[in-house]
Amino acid sequence: MSKNGNEPKLAKNEILKTESRYLRGTLVESLADPLSGTVSADDSQLTKFHGIYTQDDRDLRNERRRKKLDKAYSFMIRVRVAGGVATPEQWLQMDRLADEYANGTLKLTTRQAFQFHGVLKNVLKKTIQEINAVLLDTIAACGDVNRNVMCNPNPYQSHVHAAALQLAKDISDHLTPQTRAYHEIWLDEERVAGGEETEEEPIYGKTYLPRKFKTVVAVPPSNDVDIYAHDLGFIAIVEGDKVVGYNVTVGGGMGMTHGAAATHPRLAEVLGFCKPEQAVDVAEKVVLVQRDFGDRTNRAHARLKYTIEDRGLDWFRDEVEKRLGYKLGKPKPFKFDHTGDRYGWVEGPDGDFHLTLFIQNGRVKDEEGFPMKTGLREIAKIHKGDFRLTCNQNLIIGRISPVERPKIEALLEEYGLVRGLSSSGLRLNSMACVALPTCGLALAESERYLPDLVTEIEEVIEEAGLREDAITIRMTGCPNGCARPYLGEIGLVGKTPGKYNLYLGAGFDGARLNRLYQTSVETRDIVPTLRPIIQRYAKERESGEHFGDFCVRAGIIQPWQVGENYHTPQVEMGSK
Numbered sequence: 001m002s003k004n005g006n007e008p009k010l011a012k013n014e015i016l017k018t019e020s021r022y023l024r025g026t027l028v029e030s031l032a033d034p035l036s037g038t039v040s041a042d043d044s045q046l047t048k049f050h051g052i053y054t055q056d057d058r059d060l061r062n063e064r065r066r067k068k069l070d071k072a073y074s075f076m077i078r079v080r081v082a083g084g085v086a087t088p089e090q091w092l093q094m095d096r097l098a099d100e101y102a103n104g105t106l107k108l109t110t111r112q113a114f115q116f117h118g119v120l121k122n123v124l125k126k127t128i129q130e131i132n133a134v135l136l137d138t139i140a141a142c143g144d145v146n147r148n149v150m151c152n153p154n155p156y157q158s159h160v161h162a163a164a165l166q167l168a169k170d171i172s173d174h175l176t177p178q179t180r181a182y183h184e185i186w187l188d189e190e191r192v193a194g195g196e197e198t199e200e201e202p203i204y205g206k207t208y209l210p211r212k213f214k215t216v217v218a219v220p221p222s223n224d225v226d227i228y229a230h231d232l233g234f235i236a237i238v239e240g241d242k243v244v245g246y247n248v249t250v251g252g253g254m255g256m257t258h259g260a261a262a263t264h265p266r267l268a269e270v271l272g273f274c275k276p277e278q279a280v281d282v283a284e285k286v287v288l289v290q291r292d293f294g295d296r297t298n299r300a301h302a303r304l305k306y307t308i309e310d311r312g313l314d315w316f317r318d319e320v321e322k323r324l325g326y327k328l329g330k331p332k333p334f335k336f337d338h339t340g341d342r343y344g345w346v347e348g349p350d351g352d353f354h355l356t357l358f359i360q361n362g363r364v365k366d367e368e369g370f371p372m373k374t375g376l377r378e379i380a381k382i383h384k385g386d387f388r389l390t391c392n393q394n395l396i397i398g399r400i401s402p403v404e405r406p407k408i409e410a411l412l413e414e415y416g417l418v419r420g421l422s423s424s425g426l427r428l429n430s431m432a433c434v435a436l437p438t439c440g441l442a443l444a445e446s447e448r449y450l451p452d453l454v455t456e457i458e459e460v461i462e463e464a465g466l467r468e469d470a471i472t473i474r475m476t477g478c479p480n481g482c483a484r485p486y487l488g489e490i491g492l493v494g495k496t497p498g499k500y501n502l503y504l505g506a507g508f509d510g511a512r513l514n515r516l517y518q519t520s521v522e523t524r525d526i527v528p529t530l531r532p533i534i535q536r537y538a539k540e541r542e543s544g545e546h547f548g549d550f551c552v553r554a555g556i557i558q559p560w561q562v563g564e565n566y567h568t569p570q571v572e573m574g575s576k
Contacts, residue, residue, distance in 0.1 A: 008297045016042055017144065017207045022179035022199050023049045031185075037073035037121050049145060049208070050182055051078045051138025052124070055117070059437040075124055076438060077102075077116040078141035079131055083151035083168035083217075084112030084389035085398070086136075088380040091387045093134040095377050098364075101127045106373065108362035110431060110483050111214070112389040113141060113148045117438050128186040139182040144209045146175035146287060150216040150225045152236075153388040153396050155346045155354035157219055163243040163276070164217045164236055171215055171283045177204060203287060210294030211302035214253075215283060216391075217246075223336035223510040225391045228252045228267040229484050231304040232286050234279055235270075237332040245275045247331045248282055250316065251308035254481030256566075257300055258443075258495065264566040265486040265513055266305040269313050271320070272328025285323040289316065336509040339487065340429050340470060341394050343421050352385065353400040355408075358420035361432045361447045362393030375415025379408055392431055425470040426461055427454050431484070435477025435494065442477035444494025449523075450475045453492075456527045457534075464538035471547045472508065475500070486513050489548035490530070495520050502529060505557035508546040515557045516569045 016025075025046040030039035039047060044054040056071035064072060079094065086094075094114050098106040103118030114136075119127055128138060141148055151168035154161035178201055183189035201208070216225040219236040227233040233249035252268030274282045286304075293311070295301045308316050321327055343356045359372075366373045376395070380387070385399030400408055412418050421428075433439070435446030454473065461467055474488030479501075485491035491503035491514050499520045506514035521529055537550045551557045560566050 010296050011299050011302075013045060013144070013299065014207055014210075014296045016045055020046055021181075022201065022206070023177070023181040024179075024185070027181075027185050031121070031125065037070065039121075047075075049140065049143030049177070050128075050186065051080065051141030052076070053078075053142065053440075055438045055440060057437050058440075058442075073121070074117070074438075075119045075121065077119055077124075077127060077131070077138055078109070078148075079114040079116075079136050079138055080141045080148045080172070081113055081136065081389055082149050082172035083165040084153060084391070085151075085165060086114075086387045086389065087134075088383045088385075088387065090134045090136055091380045092377065093130065093136075095364075095373065095380070097127055097130055098373075105363055105365040107434065108359055108364065108389050108393050108395060110362070110391065110393055110433070111148050112150050112391055114389070115434075117434070125186055129188075132187055137182070140176055142212070144211055144213075145177055145204065146171075146209075146213045146215055146283075148172070149175075150214075150230075150391055152217065152219040152222050152225055153390050153398070154219055154222070155348070155356055155388075155396050155398065156342055157222075158348035158350065158352075158354070159241045160219055160236060160238050160243055164219050167234060167246075167276070167279055168217050170280050171217075174280050174284060175203065175215075175287060177201060177208070203284060204291065207296070209287070209291055210296045211299060211304075213287060213290065213304065218336075220334045221337040222342075223339045224341060226339055226484050226487055226510050227336075228510055229254050229265075229481075229487055230268060231290070232283060233268055234283075235334055237273070237334060243276055245273055245329070245332065246279055247273050247334060248286075248328065250286060251305045251313070253303045253305040254484050254486055255303065256479045256481070258479050258501075260300060261565060261567055263300055265481060266309065267511070267513060268305075269308070270331045271313065271317055273331050274328055278324075278326075281324060282320070282328070285320045288323055289319045293319070336511065338470070338508060339392075339472065339510040341390050341392050341396075343394075343428060348399075351402060352398075353402070353405055354388075355397045355400065355412075355418075356390070357395045357397065357417055358423060358428055359394050360420065360427070360451055361430070363447065364395075369416075370419075371415055372417060375411060375417045378415070379411050379417075382407055382411075392429075424454075424458050424461060424467050426457060426466075426473055427451075429470050429472040430454050430474070431472075431488075432475045433477060433482040439477060441480060442494060444477050444497055444500060446475045446477040446483070446494065450492075453523075453526060457530060460527065460531050460534050464534055466534070466538055469547070470508075472506065488514060489546065489551070490514075492526070498523050500526065502526065504533070504548070505551040505559065506548045508548055512548070512552075513560050513566075514548065515560050516567055517557055519569045 053076040102116035107115035149168040149172040214230040218227040234246035249268040256263040388396035432446040432450040435442040473490040474485040475492040477494040492500040503514040
């Protein structure tokens with residue numbers, strides 16, 4: 001309560017959630033309205049909890065405005081895949097739905113989910129129902145709840161992948177909203193008259209969380225889930241072939257707002273250690289503390305990272321332990337050495353094989369001379385193992401038996417699916433968000449631009465003899481950070497059309513943020529700005545030194561210390 005005795009004014013979304021009757025709102029009425037291609041503004045906020053975003057084609061806005069036409073509305077659907085593991089049957093269904101109801105492409109996201117773009121309102125419900133038919137769903141893929149739980153795919157550590165994957169699934173199931181709204185609205189479950197009045201959300205309550213909440217499970221030495229970028233993380237502590245427990249991390253987050261100094265990305269901190277059987281309980285109690293103490297008056301300040309930043313890690317640990325009824329243990333030693341994917345073939349300890357393919361920016365589609373989507377479809381028709389979506393938008397064809405491998409290799413060759421593995425180290429470690437034309441938050445291009453930019457930078461890389469060097473480059477069309485750009489050794493964040501803020505110096509292991517090197521760099525100036533830095537790196541780097549570490553050691557960028565202004569550009573420290 002404020003000093004003058006008045007309650008602080010809640011953010012609008014808080015009122016909307018409270019009055020939504022557990023996420024029902026007027027969605028049934030909005031979906032039935034034949035005069036509009038979208039839903040009402042309030043309902044568009046609620047659809048996020050159901051895994052759906054309202055969008056329009058921004059490439060067509062001006063033309064349609066001139067013709068006095070409504071926007072070209074459509075919907076983006078995000079499909080949860082806990083731990084990123086899908087069956088071949090599920091892959092085939094996603095492939096089919098992309099063609100029949102979406103824009104013909106399938107997006108593999110930075111959070112191990114499937115995404116459909118361009119779904120029209122008149123087939124929205126049917127699409128959701130057909131997703132459900134293969135035991136997948138979209139509930140809680142977006143919104144102020146715990147979202148899709150990510151897990152390290154571990155193609156080279158299969159002996160512990162099962163435990164990590166099971167934890168991801170268990171947390172996902174436990175933290176899924178209990179409201180029947182999703183089943184009533186999309187799956188035609190009969191509504192019990194007055195049922196919502198007696199309904200309860202045992203974890204979330206009527207107002208759910210103050211903001212989105214993201215959870216991951218990592219298995220060292222791989223940090224491909226970018227554990228420090230998330231609200232809640234579990235780092236598997238492995239002894240022999242067994243997971244003996246988890247270090248718990250809290251308080252990470254990538255989002256910020258241009259021009260708002262109080263907003264910034266933040267790395268998670270290690271809270272303590274828990275036993276495997278305690279992990280789901282710990283996850284619930286962390287969520288409960290954020291539910292009760294997160295900022296519900298300012299959505300830009302509502303993530304868990306700000307709750308911990310304002311109140312302190314020790315305070316947060318005390319609150320979690322009060323609810324647990326026991327103390328967390330002291331963190332166990334661990335070490336990460338990379339955030340990328342291990343490409344190519346890997347043989348598991350059980351004799352099965354795993355193949356990690358490069359999917360540029362996670363966009364599965366057929367192109368002239370490269371029918372990738374068709375090739376993966378043909379593999380799914382004969383594959384007996386699984387498909388694993390990686391946290392870097394790539395794809396692992398998992399659990400390939402020795403008997404099955406020759407048939408799959410023949411299809412890989414026929415459709416050219418492994419040719420991407422010969423790409424430069426820079427391209428293999430690139431990642432972009434969707435941005436334009438569909439994302440309503442995008443200020444600049446990202447997915448459509450990054451491949452061409454990488455091609456330009458590759459010329460410099462080749463000249464410097466660095467083609468094989470793994471350098472992480474990440475781009476987003478806005479500062480919200482969906483592709484985790486602040487953990488890229490080179491990060492580019494859209495500022496306005498054709499201009500980007502350039503960040504340098506993140507840790508290759510994901511344990512250090514980059515810093516703003518130069519603001520509002522025009523597209524024509526990105527490569528000239530990077531060229532002298534890359535050339536210096538080639539000439540002056542120490543043995544085994546990564547690009548981000550070099551940028552810090554050479555004084556090109558200063559590592560961020562909590563309390564300093566993250567947004568201050570540091571171009572004056574280096575040479576352009």
